[in-house]
Amino acid sequence: MSEIVISTADLRKEFTVSTRVGLLRRARRTVPAVAGVDLTVARGEMLGYIGPNGAGKSTTLKMLTGVLTPSSGEVTVCGFRPVAQRTRLARQIGVVFGQRSQLWWDLPLAESFRLLRYIYRVPAADHAARLAECRRLLDLDAFLDTPVRQLSLGQRMRGEITAALLHSPEVLFLDEPTIGLDVVSKQAVRAFLADLGSRGDTTLVLTTHDLADIEKLCRRLVVIDHGRVVHDGTLPELHARYDSRRRVVVDLDTPWAGRTGVPGAVVEAVEADGHRVTFGLSGGTAGELVAALARDGALRDVAVLEPDIEDVVARLYAEPAGDDRVASR
Numbered sequence: 001m002s003e004i005v006i007s008t009a010d011l012r013k014e015f016t017v018s019t020r021v022g023l024l025r026r027a028r029r030t031v032p033a034v035a036g037v038d039l040t041v042a043r044g045e046m047l048g049y050i051g052p053n054g055a056g057k058s059t060t061l062k063m064l065t066g067v068l069t070p071s072s073g074e075v076t077v078c079g080f081r082p083v084a085q086r087t088r089l090a091r092q093i094g095v096v097f098g099q100r101s102q103l104w105w106d107l108p109l110a111e112s113f114r115l116l117r118y119i120y121r122v123p124a125a126d127h128a129a130r131l132a133e134c135r136r137l138l139d140l141d142a143f144l145d146t147p148v149r150q151l152s153l154g155q156r157m158r159g160e161i162t163a164a165l166l167h168s169p170e171v172l173f174l175d176e177p178t179i180g181l182d183v184v185s186k187q188a189v190r191a192f193l194a195d196l197g198s199r200g201d202t203t204l205v206l207t208t209h210d211l212a213d214i215e216k217l218c219r220r221l222v223v224i225d226h227g228r229v230v231h232d233g234t235l236p237e238l239h240a241r242y243d244s245r246r247r248v249v250v251d252l253d254t255p256w257a258g259r260t261g262v263p264g265a266v267v268e269a270v271e272a273d274g275h276r277v278t279f280g281l282s283g284g285t286a287g288e289l290v291a292a293l294a295r296d297g298a299l300r301d302v303a304v305l306e307p308d309i310e311d312v313v314a315r316l317y318a319e320p321a322g323d324d325r326v327a328s329r
């Protein structure tokens with residue numbers, strides 16, 4: 001059994017907010033931001049913690065990193081209680097929260113990295129090796145001497161990720177690591193994180209609204225809604241649960257006549273005067289379908305499309321809070 005690095009049991013956080021009622025009175029109301037999360041994460045996992053706005057993702061991450069005290073429940077990260085043992089935990093985790101920078105605004109990026117070495121007491125050789133790797137993979141050299149306040153968002157994010165990794169943490173927490181980045185920076189950040197995760201010794205936990213992040217980075221998805229886990233599994237399991245279909249698009253020589261005889265192949269669209277047909281496959285294989293179509297007439301072109309993550313996530317966010325809640329594991 002692999003080593004468990006994060007474990008929560010019935011983790012809860014409630015906020016008390018006061019709202020105005022009428023002209024003078026204020027009423028207090030309790031917001032259950034996280035409402036009983038049980039989560040176990042093993043070393044080396046790449047976990048996407050996703051959910052709609054206000055679901056409780058950031059609040060969970062703040063409790064895991066010792067920023068917020070839970071209202072109740074258990075939480076252990078790298079063997080530590082995050083709030084009570086925050087300083088010791090800090091040496092084992094890296095944190096990239098878009099809104100909170102760990103860099104010194106007025107100093108050149110390289111100076112921030114140097115200061116972090118002293119703060120985390122990283123041996124010089126380890127620090128140099130890790131920094132060299134990040135410089136290469138995240139392409140930092142062009143702006144290492146630039147004060148942080150003058151960096152673009154994409155440059156700063158690359159700096160933040162480097163800063164979070166210089167002490168070689170066991171777990172890296174990232175809250176929306178690609179939000180607001182241009183296409184090139186997004187790809188650079190994703191490729192870097194994918195490479196880091198694939199090595200298996202750093203556990204990645206990230207929140208994101210970007211579906212490409214999910215596809216490229218998250219081997220396991222924990223979906224949270226209204227503070228509770230509503231799905232915990234791999235992306236293929238999510239597709240299976242929502243009966244996501246592969247699609248086969250065929251271009252035919254003669255217009256579509258209306259039958260395939262392949263069970264599970266359903267016509268979803270007919271275009272171009274019947275010459276282009278899109279099938280959804282909920283049973284049978286693309287091969288069977290193509291063979292059946294080829295028997296009936298000439299095929300000009302065939303494309304097989306994987307299930308669309310956008311579809312499945314939209315459905316998941318739209319209808320998670322029913323009786324079929326998936327118990328968190």
Ligand SMILES: Nc1ncnc2c1ncn2[C@@H]1O[C@H](COP(=O)(O)OP(=O)(O)OP(=O)(O)O)[C@@H](O)[C@H]1O
Pocket residue numbers: 015016017031032033051052053054055056057058059060
């Ligand atoms: N400091 C706070 N005081 C009061 N309510 C809060 C506080 N922080 C969060 N909340 C509330 O808790 C709930 C969960 O918020 P949280 O920021 O964890 O959601 P999220 O899933 O990260 O959302 P988003 O995707 O929009 O960032 C929301 O209803 C939010 O308004």
